[in-house]
Amino acid sequence: MLSFAKPARHQHVEEPQNGPTKLPWGEGERLQKVLAKAGVASRRAAEELIEQGRVEVDGAVVREQGLRIDPDTAVVRVDGVRVVVRDEQVYLALNKPKGYQSTMSDELGRPCVGDIVAERVMAGQRLFHVGRLDAETEGLLLLTNDGDLAHRLMHPSFEVSKTYLASVNGEVQRGVGKRLREGVELDDGPAKVDKFQVLEVGEGKSLVRIVLHEGRKHIVRRLLAEVGHPVDALVRTNIGPVALGDQRPGTLRVLGRDEIGKLYEAVAL
Numbered sequence: 001m002l003s004f005a006k007p008a009r010h011q012h013v014e015e016p017q018n019g020p021t022k023l024p025w026g027e028g029e030r031l032q033k034v035l036a037k038a039g040v041a042s043r044r045a046a047e048e049l050i051e052q053g054r055v056e057v058d059g060a061v062v063r064e065q066g067l068r069i070d071p072d073t074a075v076v077r078v079d080g081v082r083v084v085v086r087d088e089q090v091y092l093a094l095n096k097p098k099g100y101q102s103t104m105s106d107e108l109g110r111p112c113v114g115d116i117v118a119e120r121v122m123a124g125q126r127l128f129h130v131g132r133l134d135a136e137t138e139g140l141l142l143l144t145n146d147g148d149l150a151h152r153l154m155h156p157s158f159e160v161s162k163t164y165l166a167s168v169n170g171e172v173q174r175g176v177g178k179r180l181r182e183g184v185e186l187d188d189g190p191a192k193v194d195k196f197q198v199l200e201v202g203e204g205k206s207l208v209r210i211v212l213h214e215g216r217k218h219i220v221r222r223l224l225a226e227v228g229h230p231v232d233a234l235v236r237t238n239i240g241p242v243a244l245g246d247q248r249p250g251t252l253r254v255l256g257r258d259e260i261g262k263l264y265e266a267v268a269l
Contacts, residue, residue, distance in 0.1 A: 027068060027070075028068035028069050028070050028071075029068060029069065029070075029071060030066050030067070030068055031046070031050065031055065031057065031062060031066075031067045031068070031069055031076075032046040032047050032050065032065070032066075033046075034069060034071050034074075034076065034085050035049070035055070035076070035078070035083070035085075037085070038076075038083050038084060038085045038257070040078055040083055040257065047065055049078060050062055050063060050064075050065060051063065051065070054078055054079050055076070055077070055078055056076070056077040056078075056080075057069055057074050057075070057076055058074060058075050059075070071085040071086050072086055081258070081261035081262070081264075081265065082260075082261050082264040082265070082269065083257065083261065084257070084260050088145070089144070089145065089146050090120075090125055090127065090143070090144060090145050090146075090254075091142070091143075091144050091146065091254065091255040091259075091260050091263075092117075092127075092142070092143040092144065092252050092253065092254060092255065093140060093141075093142060093143075093242055093244070093247065093252070093253050093254075093255055094113065094116060094117075094129075094140070094141045094142075094143055094251075094252050095138065095139060095140065095244055095247045095248060095249045095250065095251055096113060096133055096137075096138055096139060096140075096141045096249070097111075097138055097249040097250045098135070098136060098137070098138045098249070099111060099135055099136075100112055100113060100115075100116075100135065101113070101135055102129060102131075102132035102133050102134070102135075102141065104117075104121070104127070104129070110135075113129055113141065113143075116250060116252065117143060117252070125145055126145050127143045127144065127145055128143070128144055128145065128146075128147060128150040129141050129142070129143050130142035130143070130144065130150050130153045130154060130239065131153070131154055131162075131215060131239070132217075133236060134217075134218060134221075136234070137220075137221075137234040137235070137236065138234075138235050138236075138249055139164070139234075139235040139236030139237060139244055140236045140237060140238065140239055140242065140243075140244040141236075142239055142242065142255075142263075143252075148269060149263060149264065149267065149269060152267035152268075152269065153239070153240070153263065153266075153267060154215065155267075156213070156214075156215055158266065158267045158268070159213040160213060160239065160240045160266050160267065161194060161211050161212065161213050161238070161239075161240060162211070162212060162213065162236055162238065162239055162240075163209065163210070163211045163236070163237050163238035164209070164210045164211075164220050164234060164235065164236050164237065165199075165207065165208070165209055165234070165235045165237055166207070166208050166209075166210060166220060166224060166231050166232075166233070166234045166235075167205060167206075167207055167231070167232045167233040167234075168205065168206050168207075168208060168224055168229035168230065168231055168232060169204070169205065169229055169230050169232060170204065170205075170206065170228060170229045171201045171202075171204065171205075171206055172198050172201065172206040172208060172229055176196070176227050176228075176229070177196035177197070177198070179227055180192060180193045180196050180210075180223060180227060181193055181194075181195075181196060184223060184226045184227060185226075186222055186223070186226060188216065191212075191214055191216065191219060191222075191223055192212070193210050193211065193212040193223065194211045194212050194213060195209070195210070195211035195212075196208065196209070196210055196211075197209045205232070206229065208224075208229075210223075210224075211238075220234060221234065240262065240263060240266045241259060241262035241263060241266065242255065242259050242262075242263065
């Protein structure tokens, strides 16, 4: 018996500037305070990071203690990793349950992602979901109010990888992975996977892991059907550096600072 355990408008790349924008006296927030509020370190430890030359603001290393910045516009990095310093930014991982629509509302009254985040939306948060999963697919969706990040994560030019576990009909043979990596012809053009691994085979079923950066509708199901292995169950486990882990279906978690920094890095923000 297969164990299908589920881990329960324009493009703009910022050009380095000569240094942080100088604010009028008394305006903005002190850099060490901003870093502390962002959860990077205590205020004292943040001062040490600045002293060690590990903090950049707007592309320039800052060693000046007490520099005031505007958290709404400044691009802050620690050890090269961008830090979210805007209070109102929200970054969430959702394990979308099977049977839920990947929409914020549904005209037919079907369960949808919007139902899960209804309290946040009612509190004034405007959330974007990054990509979609069909109703029968469960797993990782990212939700954020950072429109620039959401747009780039969904744009094919940044080739952010997605990882899926699929339970399929039939015992997958060795040549299938090679064929999927080389590419197969679908009705809307050729498609291929980046990685393919057979995890389990038995009793006429197989459990496989697929990594790809394609975003076309039902792409995983269509690829596997094309090579003779229709999908029984499908879970997305990773989007770029963010993993679903053991998060239970229907639950939300706030992304960690490192995860957000790696998402920014993946899309050159």
